[in-house]
Amino acid sequence: MKTFQFGHAKSVDDAIGTAVATGGTYYAGGTNLLDLMKNGVEAPDVLIDVGRLGLDAITATPRGGVLIGAGATNSVVANHPLVRTQYPVLSQAILSGATTQLRNMATAGGNLVQRTRCPYFMDPAFAACDKRTPGSGCAARGGFNREHALFGASGSCVAVHPSDMAVALAILDALVHVRGPAGSRVIPLDQFFALPADHPDRDNTLAPAELIVGIELPPSACADHSWYLKVRDRHSYAFALVSVAVGLDVADGVIRPVAIAMGGVAAKPWRNRAAESALVGKAPQRAIFQSAARIAMEGAEPLSQNGYKVDLGKHAVVRALERAMR
Amino acid sequence: MPEAETSCRIVELTVNGGARRATVDVRSTLLDLLRDRIGLTGTKKGCDHGLCGACTVTVDGERVLGCLTLAASIDGSDVVTVEGLADGDELSALQQAFVEHDGFQCGFCTSGQLSSAHALLREHTRGDLSAASFEADRGAASCGRVCLTNDEIRERMAGNICRCGAQANIVTAIAEVGRGRA
Numbered sequence: 001m002k003t004f005q006f007g008h009a010k011s012v013d014d015a016i017g018t019a020v021a022t023g024g025t026y027y028a029g030g031t032n033l034l035d036l037m038k039n040g041v042e043a044p045d046v047l048i049d050v051g052r053l054g055l056d057a058i059t060a061t062p063r064g065g066v067l068i069g070a071g072a073t074n075s076v077v078a079n080h081p082l083v084r085t086q087y088p089v090l091s092q093a094i095l096s097g098a099t100t101q102l103r104n105m106a107t108a109g110g111n112l113v114q115r116t117r118c119p120y121f122m123d124p125a126f127a128a129c130d131k132r133t134p135g136s137g138c139a140a141r142g143g144f145n146r147e148h149a150l151f152g153a154s155g156s157c158v159a160v161h162p163s164d165m166a167v168a169l170a171i172l173d174a175l176v177h178v179r180g181p182a183g184s185r186v187i188p189l190d191q192f193f194a195l196p197a198d199h200p201d202r203d204n205t206l207a208p209a210e211l212i213v214g215i216e217l218p219p220s221a222c223a224d225h226s227w228y229l230k231v232r233d234r235h236s237y238a239f240a241l242v243s244v245a246v247g248l249d250v251a252d253g254v255i256r257p258v259a260i261a262m263g264g265v266a267a268k269p270w271r272n273r274a275a276e277s278a279l280v281g282k283a284p285q286r287a288i289f290q291s292a293a294r295i296a297m298e299g300a301e302p303l304s305q306n307g308y309k310v311d312l313g314k315h316a317v318v319r320a321l322e323r324a325m326r
Numbered sequence: 327m328p329e330a331e332t333s334c335r336i337v338e339l340t341v342n343g344g345a346r347r348a349t350v351d352v353r354s355t356l357l358d359l360l361r362d363r364i365g366l367t368g369t370k371k372g373c374d375h376g377l378c379g380a381c382t383v384t385v386d387g388e389r390v391l392g393c394l395t396l397a398a399s400i401d402g403s404d405v406v407t408v409e410g411l412a413d414g415d416e417l418s419a420l421q422q423a424f425v426e427h428d429g430f431q432c433g434f435c436t437s438g439q440l441s442s443a444h445a446l447l448r449e450h451t452r453g454d455l456s457a458a459s460f461e462a463d464r465g466a467a468s469c470g471r472v473c474l475t476n477d478e479i480r481e482r483m484a485g486n487i488c489r490c491g492a493q494a495n496i497v498t499a500i501a502e503v504g505r506g507r508a
Contacts, residue, residue: 001353003333003351003352004333004352004353005352006335006352006396006398006399008401027399030394030396030399031376031391031394034355034394034396035375035376035394038374038375047352047396049398049399051399075388075454078455079454079470084455084467084469084470085468088464088468091455091467092457095456095457095459095460098485099379099484099485100389100445100446100449100456100482100485101379101389101390101391101442102376102391102394102485104388104389104390105390105394105395236457236480236481236484237485
């Protein structure tokens with residue numbers, strides 16, 4: 001591992017100022033970043049530890065939602081009473097990822113900016129990876145791609161975002177609070193992640209030196225009818241082949257607002273609003289779930305080895321909706 | 327952030343109740359600090375990439391992976407390793423149960439398994455959930471009163487791999503001690 005300078009930031013402004021002055025990289029739980037540094041994928045000159053900034057509070061907001069400090073660990077978020085009761089799908093999604101040891105270290109902010117686990121990205125022995133080395137090509141497109149994207153990929157990158165938490169955040173219309181050299185701003189989750197397009201090296205729309213300080217959850221009417229279904233090669237401690245987060249508001253036997261997002265199929269949590277619209281105003285029954293699932297997978301562009309995900313995705317959407325209604 | 331000027335740092339920790347101070351390369355992980363500098367070799371290096379759990383230790387009361395923890399980042403923390411689980415020659419209830427139920431064969435993963443299992447019981451007592459908790463009724467998941475079934479134990483121990491195949495006996499050992507506490 002290449003050496004680096006390390007320091008604990010004294011405040012958010014100190015962290016941002018140091019990042020601007022040094023081009024340094026923020027460091028929190030380190031579960032992904034340190035691993036990438038060991039692999040030689042990342043080689044920051046300066047690590048700015050943002051773990052002591054007091055950004056770990058989880059509080060109720062005046063409008064009835066919850067604000068999660070970016071430094072709260074995944075374990076703390078998943079087990080917090082406000083999250084469990086108002087957003088159980090978020091607890092479930094977080095707890096379906098990684099292991100307790102990792103969740104005790106990894107933070108909410110870090111979860112959003114973790115990198116893809118595409119094996120060609122994770123190992124510099126593979127020369128071709130446009131995400132790691134722009135312009136070098138994509139080894140996955142013609143290589144092992146059974147775990148890769150169905151939607152929103154580009155010629156230069158077919159990687160998927162690995163987060164489970166983010167899939168739940170997508171159906172909750174979460175807001176990402178960030179601070180940077182130009183001040184504070186709020187990014188809706190569906191505008192936070194970037195599809196590869198012409199810049200596969202950029203995973204998100206954060207500007208240089210911007211730091212995630214919190215994740216806001218607006219009030220949700222779906223707490224009684226939500227589910228996170230994760231389909232993977234083994235029952236625990238594996239990334240999703242396909243995952244589905246659903247949340248329904250059901251009144252008088254009719255589906256009112258509903259949200260569906262999929263993980264493991266794109267470089268961002270994949271919300272499908274056409275599939276959601278197909279459910280609104282209908283009674284929650286299997287046939288209508290199946291038609292929504294067909295719509296959800298329309299436009300999928302399978303690679304050489306991941307065509308199975310189209311069928312898997314359809315079944316997963318139906319199962320998630322049915323489980324949410326139990 | 328003026329402190330970030332050298333490639334070495336002084337790290338002060340409490341390890342198994344004793345004060346420790348060491349000058350470490352900023353690249354040092356907690357795992358390497360414990361094994362190579364402090365001489366506590368009970369904690370093992372398996373994969374060194376956060377996959378196997380052999381390096382599991384407790385930092386400030388929570389189980390973490392020593393191999394993915396930069397020593398410099400936890401300056402001032404309280405660390406407990408496998409060497410800190412017994413009371414002198416008196417094994418902890420979990421250590422004794424691992425012995426009685428053949429919870430290990432080669433032993434390389436055992437220190438991590440034990441550190442994890444001790445944390446698991448604390449977490450369950452506190453009401454922490456696992457992914458398995460949602461398969462039971464939602465009320466229990468919402469308030470955190472979940473039964474420590476074998477499915478719960480397996481899910482909560484998923485971060486500790488045993489290549490000898492002692493996992494079934496490890497679950498039995500943890501279940502026995504967990505039941506005694508309930």
